[in-house]
Amino acid sequence: MATRVRSRRLSEPTISRLPVYQRIAEGFVRRGETRIDSRQIGELAGVTPTTVRRDLSGLGSFGTRGSGYEVAVLIERIADALGHDQSYDVIVVGVGNLGRALVNSSNFLIRGARLSALYDVDPAVVGQSVAGHVVRPLDALVGPATLGVICTPAGSAQDVADRLVGAGVRAILNFAPQVVSVPLGVAVHYVDLSIELQILMYHVLHGTGPLAGGVLHSVGLSGGSPRRGS
């Protein structure tokens, strides 16, 4: 059952905004609201109402002219588009400060994500129990898992990425400040803390306030050389 198409392909910015809309809708549910309109969503998400409507129109036409969207349906549709009915296994490699913080964070492993195993190279860390999992040695890394998280230093990132791909991982979230190369078909996203700070400082220095704040969205290019297919 490959699900009925699960809506057509959405753009990257749209995909990154849908979870925000969904969170807003959940807030409405919690407050007992039953309907929401694009202006309200936009206000809370920091985007224009038009953008909200354009984003949602990609999920099919389920709003009501004159009165907005039913929150329950909205949540449902976004969950469906994002595949929240699926659950999936997450491997975390690198159990230092950051790795530990992530697996213990209440914001991290939600909506179907399930921690499958933790790995590290450091013999002092291997064998420890973290978030209910015994940390295993990196050499023991095996699948299956859907998603891998890299929390190692930059120098190990490529090696870890290769191992993750070898274990069948289809997507990687990389916290190491290092671009990694992966085969086509594997998605990689980067969270680079020092770069975020540098970007913000650029705005401070150049007074780029006008278009301040923002809902996160990420973009990017690949591993292998982008053209000439790899």
Place this chain on the structure above:
Amino acid sequence: MATRVRSRRLSEPTISRLPVYQRIAEGFVRRGETRIDSRQIGELAGVTPTTVRRDLSGLGSFGTRGSGYEVAVLIERIADALGHDQSYDVIVVGVGNLGRALVNSSNFLIRGARLSALYDVDPAVVGQSVAGHVVRPLDALVGPATLGVICTPAGSAQDVADRLVGAGVRAILNFAPQVVSVPLGVAVHYVDLSIELQILMYHVLHGTGPLAGGVLHSVGLSGGSPRRGS
């Protein structure tokens, strides 16, 4: 001395890639290389050579036709554009798992960023010494500082943002899963871990491999209603 214009306004995607190029160039320096070309940078950064050249052309014309860029000059120019000669104070609010991990991370506070103070509401945490700073109570939050980092739960994020702005902070990095509203002129970037996972899962489910990976960059809209621009 407002520095001579510091090059013209760069696009958001360009700004987010420059630190990556710089890191690559520093790797070359470390290996004793003295020159680098756009193809090499692009390969390692995961973007096309054209994009690299377009990005760098915004910093002025300092390459040499036929042989690329001198690494030392490249690093210099990027540092100049990004304001790396400035140092600035960072306040971190919320000293839970994540806040702790950040301030202890070697990737976080670099290139001019200087930890100025840590705050928390939890009396059990206040008074503790973390990363060489005694955690202070949130009510004692005062400036001056340039940049604030929010590592609190979502519910406190807006309150903390208001306090940070009150303390004179010009830019905020928000790890709480909550869009915050700030005055025009204050930049906010979001790092939302669960959203990153959800985006990756979307790609896994839809087999969006072709244009895989990606250097993170975030954007967004602000606080006030986005239209009616000022």
Place this chain on the structure above:
DNA sequence: GGATGTGAAGTAGTTCACAGCC
């Protein structure tokens, strides 16, 4: 020859403006 720097073309995303429906 070889790589930069950049007009011109192409592609993606956002915003406008309004027809359509409740």
Place this chain on the structure above:
DNA sequence: GGCTGTGAACTACTTCACATCC
């Protein structure tokens, strides 16, 4: 009246293709 959904216009970013210079 009010708000959705969407063609059309616009803006932003990327990629092509090549003149230019070492």
